[in-house]
Amino acid sequence: MLEVCPQTCNACHLVDKTPRCRQVREMPSAVKPGAINQTFERMLRIKGLSVEVISRDPWIVKLANFLTQKEIDFLKDEQIRGPWKQAADMDGGGNTVHSTNRKTEVAWCDCHCQNHPVSRRLFARIGEVLRVHPHYTEAMQFLRYTEGMYYKPHHDSPHISRNVNHACKHRIYTFFMYLNDVPQGGATAFPGLNISIKPERGSAILWPSVYDHDPYVADIRTIHEALAVEKGEKLSVNVWWTQGPRVLSDNLGCDAAPINFR
């Protein structure tokens, strides 16, 4: 609307997306050097939050019973979630290609789903734990693994560059929620750290993809994988928290790709 019919929105000054995306790009970063350690240390003192420290360097924590029954029901609701699709990768030319790295089904939370009061409350709760505003997030990504499905080792923030022209910048935290118990298999494992976390209904795990001392550098120690589900199915949800305000960036049409600022 802003681009096609700006006069209607009294937004002629926004037609050229360069200035508005520059504004988004210049908004404060979600985490400054030192903030990740502080956030995790503070998390341990939050009353009513059950935090199990799985690793301190890099930080990996498990939050037992993080989700309420209402949130679990909501996140499992097909009407909210939309249809499952086989996970795919993008090739260099922006085309969708069959992924050899993963075999999972994926669905995304659309506008209706993201703006639902249950989602908004959930994002606000996670944001309080992380001390980051929910504007600094991607839409929820739902995952379903049936027997034999997996996701091989990968990093959630593989393409960090110091290119400040990305309005939404890169992923800094993964907040990963489990919606069910898996009878066998399906753990989330960090092969470099010898850590394996069993899915537990309603629990969440959290880790940073970047270093505390420099949140613009990927911490490859948090490379992780989803081990194959051996029995039953695994339902889970990703919420990625980003260094720039991804929600504003998307709403204003600023692509994830760098923009050539003049």
Ligand SMILES: O=C(O)CCC(=O)C(=O)O
């Ligand atoms: O399913 C899991 O345990 C991990 C999923 C994951 O790493 C991802 O979606 O990026």
Ligand SMILES: [Fe+2]
């Ligand atoms: Fe991942």
